Amino acid sequence: MGDLTHVTVNFETSHLIFPTLIAIVLVILGLAILITNRRQIAGAGPYWRGVLDRMDKVRFLGTIALTVIYFMLMVPVGDTWPNTGLGFLICSIPYVFLSGVLFLRHRAPRDLLPVAISALVAPTLVWWLFTDLFALTLP
Amino acid sequence: MEVLHVITPLFVSLIVGGTFVGIVFGAIPGMTATMAVAVCLPLTYSLGLENGLALLLGLYVGGISGGLVPAILLGIPGTPSSITTCFDGYPMCQRGDGEKALRIGIISSLVGGLISLAVLYFFAPTLADFAIQFSYVEKFLIILFALTVMAALSSDMLIGIFSGFLGLLVSLIGTYGIESGGNGEIRLIPPGLEYWLESGFALLPVLIGLFGLAAILEEAEIGVPESQSARNVRLGAGTGFSLSVFRGQIGNLIRSSGIGTFVGILPGVGGSAASILSYTATKALSSHPETFGKGEPAGVIASESGNNGLTGGALVPLMSLGIPGDSTTALLIGAFTLQGIQVGPLFIGQNPVTWDAIIVAMLIANLAMFAMMYFAIRYIARVVSVPKPILFPIILMMCVIGAYTINYGIMFDVWSLLIFGLFGWLAQKLRLEIAPFIIGFILGPSAEIYFVKSLESFGDLTIFFTKSWIAVVLWILIAASVAGSVLLARKTRRAREGR
Numbered sequence: 001m002g003d004l005t006h007v008t009v010n011f012e013t014s015h016l017i018f019p020t021l022i023a024i025v026l027v028i029l030g031l032a033i034l035i036t037n038r039r040q041i042a043g044a045g046p047y048w049r050g051v052l053d054r055m056d057k058v059r060f061l062g063t064i065a066l067t068v069i070y071f072m073l074m075v076p077v078g079d080t081w082p083n084t085g086l087g088f089l090i091c092s093i094p095y096v097f098l099s100g101v102l103f104l105r106h107r108a109p110r111d112l113l114p115v116a117i118s119a120l121v122a123p124t125l126v127w128w129l130f131t132d133l134f135a136l137t138l139p
Numbered sequence: 140m141e142v143l144h145v146i147t148p149l150f151v152s153l154i155v156g157g158t159f160v161g162i163v164f165g166a167i168p169g170m171t172a173t174m175a176v177a178v179c180l181p182l183t184y185s186l187g188l189e190n191g192l193a194l195l196l197g198l199y200v201g202g203i204s205g206g207l208v209p210a211i212l213l214g215i216p217g218t219p220s221s222i223t224t225c226f227d228g229y230p231m232c233q234r235g236d237g238e239k240a241l242r243i244g245i246i247s248s249l250v251g252g253l254i255s256l257a258v259l260y261f262f263a264p265t266l267a268d269f270a271i272q273f274s275y276v277e278k279f280l281i282i283l284f285a286l287t288v289m290a291a292l293s294s295d296m297l298i299g300i301f302s303g304f305l306g307l308l309v310s311l312i313g314t315y316g317i318e319s320g321g322n323g324e325i326r327l328i329p330p331g332l333e334y335w336l337e338s339g340f341a342l343l344p345v346l347i348g349l350f351g352l353a354a355i356l357e358e359a360e361i362g363v364p365e366s367q368s369a370r371n372v373r374l375g376a377g378t379g380f381s382l383s384v385f386r387g388q389i390g391n392l393i394r395s396s397g398i399g400t401f402v403g404i405l406p407g408v409g410g411s412a413a414s415i416l417s418y419t420a421t422k423a424l425s426s427h428p429e430t431f432g433k434g435e436p437a438g439v440i441a442s443e444s445g446n447n448g449l450t451g452g453a454l455v456p457l458m459s460l461g462i463p464g465d466s467t468t469a470l471l472i473g474a475f476t477l478q479g480i481q482v483g484p485l486f487i488g489q490n491p492v493t494w495d496a497i498i499v500a501m502l503i504a505n506l507a508m509f510a511m512m513y514f515a516i517r518y519i520a521r522v523v524s525v526p527k528p529i530l531f532p533i534i535l536m537m538c539v540i541g542a543y544t545i546n547y548g549i550m551f552d553v554w555s556l557l558i559f560g561l562f563g564w565l566a567q568k569l570r571l572e573i574a575p576f577i578i579g580f581i582l583g584p585s586a587e588i589y590f591v592k593s594l595e596s597f598g599d600l601t602i603f604f605t606k607s608w609i610a611v612v613l614w615i616l617i618a619a620s621v622a623g624s625v626l627l628a629r630k631t632r633r634a635r636e637g638r
Contacts, residue, residue: 015315
């Protein structure tokens with residue numbers, strides 16, 4: 001028994017001990033989930049089709065697309081005016097406006113006005129707060 | 140009384156302001172207390188620890204309390220923890236007793252919050268004193284216990300524990316830190332990402348992604364339903380509110396607050412469990428259980444004192460063991476990390492002023508919540524109609540700030556936010572449990588050190604069972620939580636098959 005439970009830890013490879021152990025536990029748990037939930041897993045196709053059918057694809061995928069573009073543009077725009085946080089401000093205004101418009105149900109001018117105002121005011125206020133008041137780095 | 144130096148006008152304003160914003164977040168369905176804390180975390184960078192905590196604790200108390208407003212007025216829980224408030228609060232509102240139900244809920248919230256605060260104040264230091272004698276072996280077992288308790292209360296124990304271990308694995312990505320006794324080697328990093336992931340994923344982008352971005356993606360998926368128009372929200376003249384409604388309910392208040400606090404103390408178990416257990420217990424003990432679900436004030440009392448009981452309770456394991464009691468307190472760890480402070484058994488003893496400030500902040504937050512909600516309930520009720528197309532983009536922007544500023548301007552942290560936002564959405568679809576995942580992620584690096592160092596020191600696996608009587612007790616608790624969960628699952632399955 002003593003030999004079975006005895007463990008010698010090699011310091012050179014000690015970074016792999018815990019990840020290996022956790023991975024083994026995850027594989028065992030994964031297999032147990034596969035066995036106990038086999039019926040649900042077998043019905044995964046219709047489940048995902050249902051999710052996709054019910055999904056508001058324009059708003060969901062639109063949010064992701066706008067966010068990716070926002071993240072991609074922030075640094076290049078910011079590099080034009082380094083250490084001013086203007087990359088954040090210039091990209092945030094259209095991002096807040098466009099995602100607000102995306103979320104709107106009715107897009108009459110009357111509905112767009114509050115979204116436009118918040119798109120101008122909120123990023124500007126936040127930009128001022130973080131760069132001037134808190135002196136934090138923004139892109 | 141050094142704490143008096145901390146209680147400045149700014150400190151109080153931050154609590155009151157935080158409580159107000161928290162109530163707004165709690166009152167809007169789809170937004171939670173956790174999201175409020177996640178979004179406002181970057182504001183604490185420049186505030187210092189006590190002031191930062193003042194803001195976050197206000198948000199926490201306000202966020203949990205605000206959930207009762209839409210639960211009663213619309214029958215939609217504003218936060219998961221107010222789900223049982225809908226059962227009786229909404230029927231009360233439908234028969235014209237909306238304002239009465241709100242006031243009952245608000246008073247119950249205050250009582251729950253204060254009772255749990257008292258428990259926090261007296262119990263956390265005792266638990267911390269006890270935990271100081273823990274060696275790495277016991278500390279590792281405590282984390283294992285936290286993961287199994289959470290898994291046991293998940294809808295599917297296997298998936299719950301899988302989620303916790305997945306969080307552990309993700310937390311190990313990067314370097315096995317030399318500063319904590321590791322060998323400085325990297326592991327689990329996909330090829331080509333070594334530069335970015337050398338230190339692993341930063342905590343805050345992960346948290347903000349899972350609780351901020353993921354929640355908005357879920358709303359976008361269902362088309363961002365419009366908020367209720369203010370015209371549709373009717374409080375009703377009803378029968379009017381008087382304190383006599385609490386006659387005969389003192390036992391309910393104390394029991395439900397106690398249950399909520401206890402659930403809070405259990406690591407990683409969230410507010411919905413607190414209110415569901417309080418509600419179920421009150422219904423089971425009632426002499427007229429048939430009135431529950433049809434507008435029974437005792438149901439609102441149980442639910443709201445239960446979920447606010449959680450607030451103080453959830454801080455107990457955080458302050459005494461460094462283990463978050465729920466997902467919102469997990470975010471509070473982020474605030475401590477920002478200030479370079481590690482919470483654990485030594486925290487209260489070494490930081491008595493901060494500890495007192497936390498208690499004072501919780502007290503003021505509860506009183507502010509009560510004052511704002513009780514006396515301005517007609518205005519607060521309108522919050523449920525705040526338009527999401529204005530709020531959500533601002534929240535998304537705040538998420539970006541939080542992620543970007545955490546390490547003073549690393550764009551990879553912003554991409555991590557997106558990765559974990561998408562993961563949070565996907566996890567919800569795959570029925571993975573986010574709370575155990577987060578606790579696993581937060582505690583993973585400590586768990587590794589405790590486990591590997593224990594093996595290095597003792598060279599034998601049996602040490603985890605034989606180190607001390609505390610280890611034995613922890614194993615009994617771990618086994619009991621697993622066994623309890625298996626029995627519960629079997630009972631539920633039989634009941635379902637019987638139907």
